[in-house]
Amino acid sequence: MKIPKRLQPLVEEGLIDTVVRQLMSGKEATIYVVECGDEIRCAKVYKDAQQRSFRHAVAYQENRKVKNSRQARAMEKGTRYGRKMQEEVWQSAEVDALYRLAAAGVRVPQPFICHEGVLLMELVTDASGNVAPRLNDVELDTALALDYHARLIRQVVLMLCAGVIHGDLSEYNILVDGDGPVIIDLPQAVDAAGNNSAGAMLERDVERLTSFFSNFAPQLVATRYGKEIWKLYEAGLLKPDTPLTGRIEPEHGPVDVDAVIREIEIARKEEEARQRYLQQLEM
Numbered sequence: 154m155k156i157p158k159r160l161q162p163l164v165e166e167g168l169i170d171t172v173v174r175q176l177m178s179g180k181e182a183t184i185y186v187v188e189c190g191d192e193i194r195c196a197k198v199y200k201d202a203q204q205r206s207f208r209h210a211v212a213y214q215e216n217r218k219v220k221n222s223r224q225a226r227a228m229e230k231g232t233r234y235g236r237k238m239q240e241e242v243w244q245s246a247e248v249d250a251l252y253r254l255a256a257a258g259v260r261v262p263q264p265f266i267c268h269e270g271v272l273l274m275e276l277v278t279d280a281s282g283n284v285a286p287r288l289n290d291v292e293l294d295t296a297l298a299l300d301y302h303a304r305l306i307r308q309v310v311l312m313l314c315a316g317v318i319h320g321d322l323s324e325y326n327i328l329v330d331g332d333g334p335v336i337i338d339l340p341q342a343v344d345a346a347g348n349n350s351a352g353a354m355l356e357r358d359v360e361r362l363t364s365f366f367s368n369f370a371p372q373l374v375a376t377r378y379g380k381e382i383w384k385l386y387e388a389g390l391l392k393p394d395t396p397l398t399g400r401i402e403p404e405h406g407p408v409d410v411d412a413v414i415r416e417i418e419i420a421r422k423e424e425e426a427r428q429r430y431l432q433q434l435e436m
Contacts, residue, residue, distance in 0.1 A: 154172055154173070154174055154175075155172075156172050157172065157183075157185065157198065159198045159269070159270065159271055160172055160185065160187070160196055160198065160271060162268065162269050162271075163196065163268055163269075163271060163273065166268070168189065168266065168268065168273060169187045169188070169189055169196065169273070170187075170188045170189060170190065171187065171188040172185055172186075172187050172196075173185070173186040173187060173188060173193070174186050176195060176284065179338075180200075181199065181200060181338065181340060182197045182198055182199045182200055182272075183197075183198045183200070184196070184197050184198075185198065186276060186284070187273075189265075189273070193276050194265065194273060194274065194275060194276050195262075195273075195274060195275070195276040196271055196272070196273050197271065197272040197273075197274065198270065198271050199270045199271070199272070199340070245267060246339070246340055246341075246342055247264075247267075247272060247338075247339045247340040247342065248264050248267045248272060250317055250339040250342040251263075251264040251274070251339060252264060253315055253316075253317060254311075254312055254315055254317060254336075254339075256315075257311055257312070257314065257315035258311055258393070259308055259311045259312055259315070259336065260308060260332075260333070260334065260335045260336060261335065261336050261337070261339070262274045262275040262276075262277055262335065262337060263275040277328045277330050277335050277337070278330060278331075279329070279330055279331055280330070280331035285328040285329055285330045285335065286328065286329055287324065287325060287326075287327065287328060287329075288301070288324040288325075288327040288328070288329055288334060288365070289324040289325055289365070291329050293366075293369045294369065295369055295370045297369075298366045298368075298369035298370040298373075299366070299370045299373075301329075301333065301334055301366065302362060302363070302366040302370065302373060304333055304334055305327070305334050305336075305362055306359070306362070306378050306382075306397065307393075308334070308336060309322070309355070309358060309359060309362075309378075309382065310382060310391065310393060310395065310397075311393050312336075313345055313355065313382065313386055313391060314391060314392065314393050316344060316345050316346060317342050317343070317344070317345065318342065318343050318344075318345050318348075318351055318354050318355045318358065319336065319339060319341075319342055319354075319358050320341040320342055320343050320354045320358070321338065321341050321358075322336070322358035322359075322361060322362065323358075323361045323362075323365065324361075324362075324365045326338035345386070349415045350415065350416075350419065352383045352387075353412075355379060355382065355383050355386075356379035356380060356383060357379070358379070359378050359379030359382065360379055363376060363378065363379075373399075375399075376399030376400070377399060377400060377401045378397060378399050380401045381397055381398065381399065381400065381401045382397065384401060
């Protein structure tokens, strides 16, 4: 096929030999199957920031590091330079998370390089060597659903022990290769210790898994793994092999006012970001 413009620099640098085909196009990126020497890999071409939701831009990027104060100020003001820096931070977050999680034993694709908004990484395949299907396209029975759910809960624990929360985990960003589930799509991954919404994101990730798998294993509906995992993490008791029950005693304490205020602040920043973007369109 004709080489897409965004992939041309990688071809010229000798990082890609041939672009085989487009694999898919999603809300965050377009994925291509490419040949690199004797290996088949995939190239993830990130889409522009305007095509992502404002909530992602505000909540997920909290406490992400930049090189210097000038970049931080530009990102805060939403200048052209600031938006460029924001894009670089967004894209590098996935590469950093992939390396960090792979080292922790989490099943993620192996990254190779991120160049000019293109992430070159391992192509996940099934037992027959074909592109691995997404979890939502896999035929499940009760036993397999319980097995995959248990494996993924353990992957969530491994991620959290490595200080990372996926932030958008669902059946649509999990592939199934010959050995089971593989977690993908991590540009919105957050630092568990540095994001005020981390606990809510972790619980939402787990609730989505529970909701999906309970279609095949209804007994999962009553489980509360997300709250249990986060409570253990906050208490400093969570380890990769910590036994989990899926149950947690209900709390009858006072309302967490600080958490409510944080949600209001996030909503305020989202609206400010939206207004800045609308003003830029009118210029």
